[in-house]
Amino acid sequence: MTTATAAPPPGKALYRVHEAMPLLSLSRAKIYQLIRSGRLRTVKEGRTRLIPAAAIAEYVALLEQEAEVA
Structure with a gap:
């Protein structure tokens, strides 16, 4: 299994x-679903989710990793 180094978008x-x-x-809606499921990490600044x-x-x-497995 290859480990991809995740580079943040510019x-x-x-x-x-x-x-x-x-x-x-x-x-x-899909982004909030990913956040709730823990697949997309977020931070909060006050009441704002970032x-x-x-x-x-x-x-x-x-x-990409899941696509390689499937």
């Missing part, structure tokens, strides 16, 4: 959910 360090939607090509760029890269790497 640009910002933290993304709001609506900013991560086009990066991942996912709906708002997705670290590294977490987006980790999620993409996870998808």
